[in-house]
Amino acid sequence: MVCPEVALKRQLTERQQRELDYHREHARQHQEILSTAFSWDVLQNPGRRWWNQYWQMYALLQAYDLNGKNVLVVGCGFGDDALRLAKLGAKVSAFDLSPDSLAIARALALREGLQIDFREMPAEQLTYADSTFDYIVARDILHHVDIPVAMREIVRVARPDALFIVNEIYTHSLTDRVRRSRFVETVLYPAMQRFIYGPDKPYITEDERKLTERDLKLIREPLQAPSVLRHFNFFVTRLIPDRFVFFAKLDQILLRVLRPIAHLLAGRILFSARIHK
Numbered sequence: 001m002v003c004p005e006v007a008l009k010r011q012l013t014e015r016q017q018r019e020l021d022y023h024r025e026h027a028r029q030h031q032e033i034l035s036t037a038f039s040w041d042v043l044q045n046p047g048r049r050w051w052n053q054y055w056q057m058y059a060l061l062q063a064y065d066l067n068g069k070n071v072l073v074v075g076c077g078f079g080d081d082a083l084r085l086a087k088l089g090a091k092v093s094a095f096d097l098s099p100d101s102l103a104i105a106r107a108l109a110l111r112e113g114l115q116i117d118f119r120e121m122p123a124e125q126l127t128y129a130d131s132t133f134d135y136i137v138a139r140d141i142l143h144h145v146d147i148p149v150a151m152r153e154i155v156r157v158a159r160p161d162a163l164f165i166v167n168e169i170y171t172h173s174l175t176d177r178v179r180r181s182r183f184v185e186t187v188l189y190p191a192m193q194r195f196i197y198g199p200d201k202p203y204i205t206e207d208e209r210k211l212t213e214r215d216l217k218l219i220r221e222p223l224q225a226p227s228v229l230r231h232f233n234f235f236v237t238r239l240i241p242d243r244f245v246f247f248a249k250l251d252q253i254l255l256r257v258l259r260p261i262a263h264l265l266a267g268r269i270l271f272s273a274r275i276h277k
Contacts, residue, residue: 015207022205027100034107051252053232053270057167066090069134075141079105086114093117123150128157139167143211147218155222160277170269171210223273231255231266
């Protein structure tokens with residue numbers, strides 16, 4: 001009899017296999033995480049960094065009562081969000097395609113004394129029962145997956161009116177056309193990449209692409225109107241590293257002032273919406 005995990009691996013697409021190979025090496029290069037203190041700082045008054053999308057995601061999450069609720073983390077990686085949500089009292093389930101990333105996540109949860117159900121699977125083939133989760137969190141994962149198939153699975157495992165929180169890299173197709181122009185691709189972007197990321201290799205897989213407005217339309221089809229919708233990163237992470245706080249604040253102020261066209265300018269989107277079933 002073939003075990004489920006082996007059978008699942010046999011069904012991986014070429015893209016999923018490339019992701020798996022990439023994250024095997026990525027996990028190998030980040031073993032030091034296991035000997036480093038885990039940071040809980042984003043749980044401490046996350047609203048104070050109003051210009052930062054990650055902190056604002058936690059300001060949003062802490063506005064809801066997560067205690068005792070079933071929460072799913074989509075594509076959990078090394079488990080950062082799973083651990084933080086469990087710390088807030090949620091009953092957390094989390095999955096990832098990479099067993100190497102999950103090994104780190106499980107070790108961190110064990111070290112921190114947190115009970116989290118980690119499982120290995122792709123977003124397109126979830127093994128959870130129908131109507132299981134009250135909240136589903138997707139951060140930097142939907143641009144890696146087959147969106148229509150993954151969204152069908154997310155809707156299936158969500159309870160009626162479950163809240164879906166999305167924090168993703170994004171670009172409007174018009175902006176992306178500029179980004180993919182020959183000058184930007186061959187001259188400007190390599191220089192900006194060194195400035196933004198330094199000597200380190202960016203954490204960018206071969207197949208990933210930022211979500212576009214067309215992708216967002218597919219994601220939002222089974223959702224109600226967003227209760228929260230915010231845009232981030234006009235020039236930050238494109239031209240200037242996000243470690244420059246003054247410019248990060250200015251970036252967010254500009255996007256708020258330019259709200260009617262923020263969807264054309266932003267490089268990241270954060271929203272929450274109820275799942276319609």
